[in-house]
Amino acid sequence: MTDERRTKRMLDLAARVAWRAWGDTDPNPLVGCVIAREGGRGDEIIGIGHHRRFGGLHAEREALADCRRRGHDPKGATLYCTLEPCRHVGKQPPCTEAVIEAGIARVVYARRDPGHESGGGCAVLETAGVESVCSDASMLATRLSDPFICRVRENRPWVIAKWAQTLDGKIATRTGESQWITGPLMRRRVHRLRSRVDAVLVGSGTAAADDPMLTARDVRRVRRVATRVVLDTGGRLSHDSALVRTAGQTPTVVVTASEATFPASVRVLRVGRGGDGVVDVTEALGRLWTELGVASVLVEAGPRVLGSLLQAGLIDEAFVHIAPMVLGDAEAMSVAVGRTAPRLTDGRRLSVVRARALGEDVELWCRRRGTGQS
Template identity: 40%
Template structure:
């Protein structure tokens, strides 16, 4: 087939660009939701807005979305087919060489006329693609459907900006805020639908993290299972944090994935090491001591609170000391959504921006008992 003729630069109207961006989001969703790399989709358009080719990123070490789309284009239309085209990408094209080369340079070499992206790349090493493209006289537009892109890339954006995994803390509690009865028993506060939802969310995480106190008290398997008790195809890496030893017979040592053990109470150091290992999303499912330590340290990006319509009373609260000494220091949350699961209610919330907290309440270490 003959190459597509290059067209003089001419801005496309928003309607075909937005349609292409939504298609790019749909393509991006085909990529892996876990791991260090973002899910990215790319659509290449002719000067009149019709489709040329498309692609997406399939995981670490594979071609990025822009390169995948360009390769598909060349296979269909020949080596010069991208000249004068518009690339619509969910994330600003990268500007660095890792396992693959920089996408910004690939687009320049292909001869595209313009690039439209939804979200700017916040990465320390990968950002700057837009600047490189503009320096090559390519028309660049950022921020198209940015809110949609930010929501789609939410956990990866947090991890990229903060240099640590996205942290979700989960707990189940009675309506009066108790995570267990006075004797310590807690199975089961919530019903089956809520527990299955927890397992589904475990499977969507890269790692599941507990303290040694939970391991010694409950001996959890830390696996993700279906309603029949069978292992789900995707399993989070088990992570145990704390200075006490984990017994050789502990269920976590029989997990289908190798467990990571950290004999420390420095949570920031643990998260930094997990990030270096390519872990993007961490699911915290320890007891109140560990959850409180993460909250107090300001290391929580998402809260999953499962509330059961029951009352327990007693001292076993879902959270302990989080460094709030007076009402003005309360940690306000924004509720993302509510969901009824059988008789229980799931509240998904995120932290609002915090005012500076005092050194005494900002420790990243676990208090005794973890």
């Protein structure tokens, strides 16, 4: 097996293992690790581990522990990790220390850690005589760290949009009816997504039209309770809405540019207006991260908020649920509005991570282009 193919195989495996903890590690990254030894009859995987939950052991230490549990000595082996091993003391001691102590000969990692304190582990390893290589052989492993790197570099949460649409790209009828475009299996997917993010966000338009609860229901394990966030420039969210009435049970935030007041159970974040006169989305997202520690946001808004986010280049990932149905009505609501795009080159292109059928519908999982660089 060539070195490139071996690296891809190991890093792919590390990334797949890491995904198991999706929703449990934020604001830490998802990280997976595989320890392998090259042998005469091919590679032998002697340890696998991943970062399971915030504050828990890092992937490298999990993999080293797994290795010893299985009765192997990691001395001289290669350690494959989706993220550069950290060199700082956080909730756990530095991973570089564990790697050096174990006598690992070579470290191959998929992304450099851009953190001021945590990053730079490869230099520490090199100084200690451990060869360390950054590899982009596995797209899966490279992109795994996108949300973490986005938070560090852009000081804002990772933004995941989700919408349900017809084949002709409509997300509601001309009268605002959207429940339900897709079937029950897709709706279960949405509840699962909600159970893994820090916040679920809508605009005041969706709050008024659908009166949603935005909670995660009928999921096996709610990994984190998402704060419900409403972008509401003028403070028009009804005090009788389901969101306000249940704010005592589920955290709820209204982001507004007005002086409007809400019951004490609702947290109000006052921000400025953007150029279009509505809540400044860039400021809103930045403050959700810096003031409330929101690391990931699931946007379940309608066309206006989706249009604003697209325009600002703030949609990092999208789950698009497509029903095999055509409305054929020019007045029905499109996925996103508010942009001017006379040429195809004005469109925002995403890359498809995966397409799959669920019941009668199809889910397209997309990522913003341009992420995934070291």
